[in-house]
Amino acid sequence: MTDQPQISAEKPSEAPADNAAPALEAEAIAAYLRHHPEFFVEHEELLPALRIPHQRGDTVSLVERQLKLLRDRNIEMRHRLSQLMDVARDNDRLFDKTRRLILALMDASSLEEVVIAVEDSLRQEFQVPFVSLILFSDNPMPVGRWVSSADAQKAIGGLISGDKTVCGALREHELTFLFGREQGEQIGSTAVVALIHQGLHGVLAIGSRDPQYYKSSVGTLFLSYIAEVLGRVLPRFTQSLRSVR
Numbered sequence: 001m002t003d004q005p006q007i008s009a010e011k012p013s014e015a016p017a018d019n020a021a022p023a024l025e026a027e028a029i030a031a032y033l034r035h036h037p038e039f040f041v042e043h044e045e046l047l048p049a050l051r052i053p054h055q056r057g058d059t060v061s062l063v064e065r066q067l068k069l070l071r072d073r074n075i076e077m078r079h080r081l082s083q084l085m086d087v088a089r090d091n092d093r094l095f096d097k098t099r100r101l102i103l104a105l106m107d108a109s110s111l112e113e114v115v116i117a118v119e120d121s122l123r124q125e126f127q128v129p130f131v132s133l134i135l136f137s138d139n140p141m142p143v144g145r146w147v148s149s150a151d152a153q154k155a156i157g158g159l160i161s162g163d164k165t166v167c168g169a170l171r172e173h174e175l176t177f178l179f180g181r182e183q184g185e186q187i188g189s190t191a192v193v194a195l196i197h198q199g200l201h202g203v204l205a206i207g208s209r210d211p212q213y214y215k216s217s218v219g220t221l222f223l224s225y226i227a228e229v230l231g232r233v234l235p236r237f238t239q240s241l242r243s244v245r
Contacts, residue, residue, distance in 0.1 A: 098225055105233050119131055135202035155174065178192070193220070195234065
């Protein structure tokens with residue numbers, strides 16, 4: 001094989017030479033041109049002889065074909081950029097909502113204000129249809145929903161055994177414990193995160209009717225941030241919080 005392939009148009013009136021070299025394989029030609037994109041710049045005389053089929057069966061020049069490919073790639077890149085911009089805007093909105101909630105938790109002067117801030121923000125700001133904030137204590141409290149350590153461990157021990165957000169479909173008894181029977185029957189997927197800081201103080205769960213909505217921990221970063229702040233704020237207002245662990 002020579003240093004670069006010779007592409008020529010065969011003249012109908014001339015018979016091929018007996019000692020003509022075998023035609024290069026299509027893959028070899030494509031590989032060569034891929035590594036030498038300037039080939040047709042240096043051999044412009046070959047361009048008129050090229051025939052590239054159009055989708056309608058016509059022929060177009062190599063330049064026109066290249067322009068079409070570049071145009072298609074440009075459209076694809078614009079779509080990808082648009083998707084990235086949409087994700088960025090969604091993240092900006094989530095960040096702003098999370099920031100406002102965290103500031104409200106930091107400014108809260110009572111346990112009642114903490115509970116109200118969390119539930120109102122998730123339902124109204126984040127538009128979450130199902131919200132459950134359960135605090136753990138062996139002594140009943142007048143604010144929010146409280147359960148004993150033993151009841152929590154028995155019902156959802158597997159969901160609160162780690163420090164990661166658990167996402168997906170839950171078992172019937174877990175949904176009933178977190179959301180109640182009526183709401184639990186409507187929920188297709190959930191995200192559950194434990195409220196941990198020097199002990200386990202409660203659990204925060206959100207739900208969706210869509211079984212695929214909370215299918216992985218991806219996208220629950222802001223929920224984890226809220227839970228981390230809650231874990232630090234809650235012990236300031238009551239000494240009756242007792243860790244399940």
